[in-house]
Amino acid sequence: MLSVEENERLTRVGPGTPMGELLRRYWHPVAAAEELLKSPTKAVKLLCEELVLYRDRSGKYGLIDRFCAHRRVDLTYGIPEEHGLRCMYHGWQYDETGQCVEQPFEETVRPDAKFKDKIKVNGYPVQELGGLIFAYLGPQPVPELPRWDLFVAENAFRHIGAVEIPGNWLQIMENSLDPVHLEWMHGNGVEYSLLKQGPEGGPGQVWFDHALATSRVYKTPHEKIGFDVFEHGIIKRRVVEGQTEEDDAWRVGHPMIFPNILGGYGGLNLGFQYRVPMDDTHTWHVWYTTYFMPGADVPKQDVVPYYEVPLTDENGRYMTELIDGGDLMAWSTQGPIAKRELERLGESDKGVILYRKLLEQQMALVEDGGDPMNVFRDPVKSQYVEFPRESSYNATSARRAVKAFRYNGTRFSQVVEQIEDLYAQSADAAEQAG
Numbered sequence: 001m002l003s004v005e006e007n008e009r010l011t012r013v014g015p016g017t018p019m020g021e022l023l024r025r026y027w028h029p030v031a032a033a034e035e036l037l038k039s040p041t042k043a044v045k046l047l048c049e050e051l052v053l054y055r056d057r058s059g060k061y062g063l064i065d066r067f068c069a070h071r072r073v074d075l076t077y078g079i080p081e082e083h084g085l086r087c088m089y090h091g092w093q094y095d096e097t098g099q100c101v102e103q104p105f106e107e108t109v110r111p112d113a114k115f116k117d118k119i120k121v122n123g124y125p126v127q128e129l130g131g132l133i134f135a136y137l138g139p140q141p142v143p144e145l146p147r148w149d150l151f152v153a154e155n156a157f158r159h160i161g162a163v164e165i166p167g168n169w170l171q172i173m174e175n176s177l178d179p180v181h182l183e184w185m186h187g188n189g190v191e192y193s194l195l196k197q198g199p200e201g202g203p204g205q206v207w208f209d210h211a212l213a214t215s216r217v218y219k220t221p222h223e224k225i226g227f228d229v230f231e232h233g234i235i236k237r238r239v240v241e242g243q244t245e246e247d248d249a250w251r252v253g254h255p256m257i258f259p260n261i262l263g264g265y266g267g268l269n270l271g272f273q274y275r276v277p278m279d280d281t282h283t284w285h286v287w288y289t290t291y292f293m294p295g296a297d298v299p300k301q302d303v304v305p306y307y308e309v310p311l312t313d314e315n316g317r318y319m320t321e322l323i324d325g326g327d328l329m330a331w332s333t334q335g336p337i338a339k340r341e342l343e344r345l346g347e348s349d350k351g352v353i354l355y356r357k358l359l360e361q362q363m364a365l366v367e368d369g370g371d372p373m374n375v376f377r378d379p380v381k382s383q384y385v386e387f388p389r390e391s392s393y394n395a396t397s398a399r400r401a402v403k404a405f406r407y408n409g410t411r412f413s414q415v416v417e418q419i420e421d422l423y424a425q426s427a428d429a430a431e432q433a434g
């Protein structure tokens with residue numbers, strides 16, 4: 001249980017708040033590159049700041065204040081120019097630093113006034129990596145954008161999914177330090193929801209049977225959970241019934257990458273889940289998934305496909321028969337900001353407690369003028385950052401993965417059939433190899 005004040009300190013992310021200042025020390029994804037190819041501007045809310053991300057005609061990205069300095073019109077409707085973005089209302093143009101570089105009528109009637117030189121809005125650095133566009137809102141000097149292993153791995157197939165959660169970022173992150181929910185929500189909860197819905201309600205009997213079988217694997221009770229702080233965050237470990245500490249789920253574990261990323265999944269699909277705080281009560285959740293399919297003919301992707309996952313079905317019901325759907329239910333129904341002053345923590349929450357302590361410690365470090373953990377200053381170290389993850393691959397896991405697809409958020413991806421096909425190729429290759 002936390003006091004109301006402690007909860008505020010951990011959850012509020014606006015400029016000048018302790019958590020807002022900590023989170024401003026990191027690069028955060030704000031869009032998939034594909035979104036900007038489809039439409040050159042995107043309204044972005046990040047850490048309580050209203051911004052517009054744009055791609056100009058030269059292909060350069062900019063992230064500047066969303067509302068024009070002149071008379072506050074929305075620059076999401078702006079016109080991309082060769083260099084910068086022009087407000088549609090009276091044509092003032094801004095470059096990626098937020099500097100006003102053109103003011104058509106003013107320059108005609110008062111060419112000597114140099115009015116435009118006095119106009120500057122906020123402009124933040126952006127960089128593209130692995131199909132995502134990252135932004136940095138913190139103080140100078142700007143740290144390196146770390147190149148996590150999955151962003152740069154070769155022979156992988158990728159897609160990026162996202163949803164906006166009507167809840168504070170911390171309750172979503174705490175879920176990543178909570179191994180026991182796997183057995184309940186993704187095991188018992190999915191089984192219950194599937195049986196309640198019946199095979200008619202989903203994509204068909206084959207997928208239904210597989211999803212049900214998977215939920216029964218996940219139901220296996222936990223016997224032990226463990227957590228270790230490491231240089232990039234916290235490693236999460238578990239032993240479930242029938243396994244020992246020699247199994248990868250304990251021996252290797254998988255990481256929570258500080259401060260707001262889950263680096264998880266197992267076997268064939270490895271991924272990151274980014275929980276990007278838009279403001280105190282909204283979070284942009286991103287599933288970045290990378291598929292390694294040995295033996296399959298994995299095509300090169302010029303653009304990483306982007307898909308949106310609906311928060312609920314068309315009736316406003318959380319889709320708890322999907323693995324991701326259960327998470328969306330849990331994250332959202334804790335409310336805009338979880339009332340931690342009312343919670344009752346148990347043994348299953350020791351990872352959550354450790355994570356809160358780590359956040360508290362890192363906030364204090366920033367308040368003292370220090371650099372918090374997992375900020376990269378050395379371009380050599382940030383060039384390639386590899387994480388431990390439990391993993392196993394064989395034809396059976398490939399076959400299972402093919403069928404799991406239709407009972408997950410991935411069902412909303414436009415490349416789901418292509419991924420299923422690659423999985424099948426990979427499973428065939430593994431079977432042939434014996």
Ligand code: FES
Nearest residue numbers: 068070071087090
């Ligand atoms: S409001 Fe943008 S140029 Fe006038």
Ligand SMILES: [Fe+2]
Nearest residue numbers: 175181186327
């Ligand atoms: Fe989960």
